[in-house]
Amino acid sequence: MPTIAIIGAGPGLGLAIARRFGSEGFDVALVARNPDKLDGLVADLAADGITAAAFPADVLDRDGLTAALDAAKRRFGGIDVLEYSPADASAGPLAPVHIRETTPENTQAQIEYYLYGAQAAAAAVLPDLRRAGAGTLLFTSGAGSITPTAVFGNVNAGAAAMRNWALNLAGELEGDGIHVAHLAIAAWITDQAPDGVPAMSAAEIAPFHWDAHQNRSAHEIVVAP
Numbered sequence: 001m002p003t004i005a006i007i008g009a010g011p012g013l014g015l016a017i018a019r020r021f022g023s024e025g026f027d028v029a030l031v032a033r034n035p036d037k038l039d040g041l042v043a044d045l046a047a048d049g050i051t052a053a054a055f056p057a058d059v060l061d062r063d064g065l066t067a068a069l070d071a072a073k074r075r076f077g078g079i080d081v082l083e084y085s086p087a088d089a090s091a092g093p094l095a096p097v098h099i100r101e102t103t104p105e106n107t108q109a110q111i112e113y114y115l116y117g118a119q120a121a122a123a124a125v126l127p128d129l130r131r132a133g134a135g136t137l138l139f140t141s142g143a144g145s146i147t148p149t150a151v152f153g154n155v156n157a158g159a160a161a162m163r164n165w166a167l168n169l170a171g172e173l174e175g176d177g178i179h180v181a182h183l184a185i186a187a188w189i190t191d192q193a194p195d196g197v198p199a200m201s202a203a204e205i206a207p208f209h210w211d212a213h214q215n216r217s218a219h220e221i222v223v224a225p
Contacts, residue, residue, distance in 0.1 A: 001025055001026065001027050001051070001076075002025065002026050002027070002080040002081070003026060003027045003028070003029060003072070003076040003077070003078060003079050003080055003081070004017075004018070004021045004026045004027075004028055004029070004079070004080065004081040004082075004083060005028075005029040005031060005055075005069060005072050005079045005081070005082050005083070005121075005125070006018055006028065006029070006030055006031065006083045006085070007031045007032075007059060007065070007082070007083065007084045007085065007086065007117070007121050008031070008032055008059065008084065008085045008086035009030040009031060009032045009038065009041060010032060010037065010041075011037070011040070011041065011044075012189055012202045013085055013140070013189055013202045013205060013206065014030065014032070014041070014085065015041055015044060015045075015202070016201075016202035016203050016205065016206035017083055017085075017206045017209050018030065018041070018045055018050065018052060019045065019048060019050065019203075019206070020206040020207060020209065020210045021081065021209075021210065021213075022045060022048065022049075022050030022051075022052070023048075023050075024210065026050075026080075026081070027050075027051045027052065027053075027076050028045060028050060028051070028052035028053075029052070029053060029055055029069075029072035029075070029076060029079065030042065030052055030053070030054050030055065031055045031056075031057050031065070031068050031069070031072070032056065032057075033056065033057070033058045034056070035054060035056045038054030038055075038056060039054055041054070042054050053072070053075050053076075055068035055069070055071050055072050055075075056068065057069075059086050059113060059117030059120075059121070060112055060113060060117065062116060062117070062120040065117065065120050065121060065124070066120055066123070066124045069121065069124040069125060070124065073125075073128070078128055078132075079125045079128070079135075080129075080134070080135055080136070081135065081136045081137075081138065081213055082121060082122065082125050082135075082136070082137050082138065083138040083140065083209060084117070084118045084121050084122075084137075084138065084139045084140065085139075085140035085141075086113055086114065086117060094109055094110065094113055094155075096151065096152045096153075096154065096155045097153055097154040097155075098150055098151055098153055099148075099150040099151075099153030100150070100153070101153070102153045102154045102157070106154050107153075107154040107157050107158070109154070109158075110154045110155050110157060110158025110159070111157070111158045111161055112158075113158055114141065114158035114159050114161060114162040115158060115161040115162045115165055118139055118162050118165070118166065119165065122137055122169070125137075126178075129176075129178050130173075130176055130178065132177075133176060133177040133178075134177045134178065135177070135178045135179075136178070136179045136180075136181075136212070136213045136216075137166075137169070137173075137178065137179070137180045137181075138180075138181055138182075138183060138209055138212055138213065139162055139163070139166040139180075139181070139182050139183070140182075140183045140184075140185065140209075141159035141162060141163060141182070141183075141184055141185070142155070142156075142159060142184065142185055142186075143184045143185060143186035143222060143224075144156040144159060144160075145159035145160045145162070145163040145182075145184055146160075146163065146184050146222070148160065162182075163182050163184070163220075166180055166181075166182045167180075167182060167219055167220065170182075170219040171219075179212075179213070179216040180219060181212040181213075181218065181219050181220065181221060182219065182220045182221070183208060183209060183212060183220075183221045183222075183223055184220070184221070184222050184223065185200075185205060185223045186198065186222055186223060186224040187199050187200040187205075187223065187224060187225055188200075189201070189202055189205065198224065198225050199225070200223070200224075200225055204225075205223055208221055208223045
């Protein structure tokens with residue numbers, strides 16, 4: 001069976017993407033920091049008849065992330081699709097900072113989180129994908145990576161760096177049979193949002209990821225209601 005590895009898997013978007021790909025016959029490798037959370041997701045997917053396994057790792061620990069993906073490859077025999085959507089960007093040192101208050105330090109944290117984590121994850125799977133001449137790399141961010149907003153000044157900078165790199169990678173790999181796409185979510189991922197703020201549920205967003213993999217027609221997709 002083909003396998004998708006979801007980096008930053010959580011009970012919202014990560015689980016929805018896992019269910020969407022799992023419904024199409026994919027096994028699922030779940031990567032995130034919290035082992036207990038991952039075990040709960042594995043159980044949820046098992047209840048849906050989807051084979052999944054947990055591989056705890058922090059995207060800020062690039063060696064640990066690489067080791068987790070290597071373990072996933074051993075468990076499932078390879079990774080066919082990589083989806084990178086790191087979670088909890090508003091927590092701890094990764095809290096959003098207004099553009100007037102950005103510093104090298106609070107912006108560097110976002111670069112580490114979005115760009116360097118994405119690069120490490122891709123590097124762990126690309127040699128195998130290039131040998132196979134097939135595969136998909138999906139990188140997810142907020143729409144501020146394209147149209148920035150001042151209140152997320154440092155987050156936008158990190159996400160935009162990942163977007164720029166991913167689109168360059170897409171062009172580089174286009175002739176190798178590997179599809180790369182950046183998905184920018186222009187909505188709150190929730191069933192409830194303040195008046196006037198666009199919102200989408202995780203279940204509404206996940207099909208965009210499947211379409212990006214299946215149709216392979218665009219390197220950038222803006223996800224909006």
